[in-house]
Amino acid sequence: MGILHKTTKKRKGMTVGFVSFENADQLKNAVEELNGKSIGNKHIKVADVLPRSFVKKTKPTIPEDPNDPLLLNGSENGNNGDNSVVVSKGRSVRSVVTPLAHMPYNEQLDHKKKSLEQILKKLTRNARKACPEGVPQPKWILKSREIGGLPCKLEGIIESPLVNGYRNKCEFSVGYSLHGKATVGFLLGNFREGVIAVEEPIDCPNVSRVACKFASIFQEFLQHSGLPIWNRLNNTGFWRQLTVREGKNSGQAFVVESLEANISEVMLMVQVCSVDIDDEVVKHEFQKMSQAFVQGATSSSPSLPLTSLVIQDHKGISNAAPADAPLHSLPIPNSLSDSLQETASSSLDTRIHDYIGNLCFSISPTAFFQVNTLAAEKLYSLAGDWAGLGPDTLLFDVCCGTGTIGLTLAHRVGKVVGIEMNASAVSDAHRNAEINGIKNCRFVCAKAEDVMGSLLKEYLNTPLEEETLHVSESNDTEGPVNEALTDKLDPDSLIQRTDDVESPSSCPQDNGKNLEDPSQKSCISEIKNGMDALAPMYKNVVAIVDPPRMGLHPVVIKALRTHPHLRRLVYISCNPESLVANAIELCTPTSDKTEKGKNNRAWRNMSSAGLARHRTKSMPNSEPFRPVKAMAVDLFPHTPHCEMVMLLER
């Protein structure tokens, strides 16, 4: 009907469907247009969605994405503003956020290993089912019976060097507690379940004392603030979320016995929604808030570091702000104590730093960085060891964030090509290469699905047709891809994104430091304007992929699978289900009778593995990879999550 909206959802057989909108205007217009309209002999009735009241027996919600503190909070949260919070009896914030905390750590590891084995078996089962008729089953499937149905050996799980207080980043929701008190902490469940109560994080063993303390300072401040806290039932209010990011300013050895002594930088990012609020009032509140943070930090014993204070202004319904949500930094008042005067002078430097091995990483407020730095170091070194690197290796670091994997392995390879869609993370990656004196890395700011094919071709020294740079393989995509990945490519989009890339010299946090590396502005234009001048024929082409929770885009999988020179692929994943789904597509044999993808909607009800099986039917005939070995690294003690690494070869 041409009605603008964000998503629609209706289960088969249900007479009720759900429509969500980008903004209040869209919603208002849809209500006016739709209410009472007839479809066939039925009339549409529009009603508000009321959260179901919480049912006692509901299973505790396990946060879905350990790296995304938003989901650590519950992906949707809220309070109803009148303090009549939905009661979730018997739940504690500790059991929601850290559901394994009641087990000794070695039992937690056993528990995770068993559940990973179950997930891995899906790879064997689905690849066996998807193997085309007349094509022999690969050896790894036949041999799987000898190892209990696993596609390859699960070599174990590497424990986290730090078990408590390991998170270097926490996003605390602002809401009302079960007792109606304005609270800064974690949700007791998610909005979908009707749970909107927020409780203090004090009992969550994965949160550091420093982060807890800042949450409590902010909570105290909110009791006296003149501006309202965010109400998720009607999407109004001002204060939404507090992110605490911790960093180090020197690479000296980590002292496990005294965790706080290792933290020398703290960035606080406060998310607000300033719509319809007078600028002067906002300014005054921010001043009071900065004072409160400084006062709280200096009066703590020992005092807490506070090096940057950032405001993120976000109007959207969920707290998940887009990467381009406006950010501005607030000066940190240098009154109160001498120790803070020093930090005040650097208050415009809105970044934190962390160390992996002996490399320093400079991280901007919204860029991804693994939340457990010491365990991440183990993860990256495992991935490097399995990747079979050498001076003749070209390493693709797919979904490279701030460049962590590529930069830590750069000294072991000929060249690193990193691909990342978040412009500030790419800018950080360039800066990180510069500050660590690393010269053999190139970072491309784009969605991997838009450039993977072109980059692989470039390093094969195959001349690229001008059009292929624009067309992108995503035209072949069939069936579902995650919403975030369904962007239609417009011919100019690649060029557009190049311009979006923050040039380090114009970066407000740059303190005037001009990093004169032309490659920093290169991005897609570099691919277009004649490729890497030196693009030699690397003997050994390896990819380490570390995609977000939903896994790799089908176009990226196809590009990796159909590139004959790519013999080894190391897949890192925080979601073993999507790793398995992607591995089904990478490892299932194909035949020369490729089916054209049918444009039916049956995929809507398919599991991720079923969907992957379906996609293998239209994979061009190509040599499949085989799973060689897998290993987990526990980055998230006390939660059911861990990172999984799988080596694929052919």
Ligand SMILES: C[S@@+](CC[C@H](N)C(=O)[O-])C[C@H]1O[C@@H](n2cnc3c(N)ncnc32)[C@H](O)[C@@H]1O
């Ligand atoms: C799990 S993080 C890994 C980052 C990095 N490898 C690290 O360990 O710090 C996933 C990264 O993928 C990026 N990303 C998400 N979708 C992407 C896409 N379609 N193309 C390229 N990068 C993407 C995110 O911005 C994020 O930085």
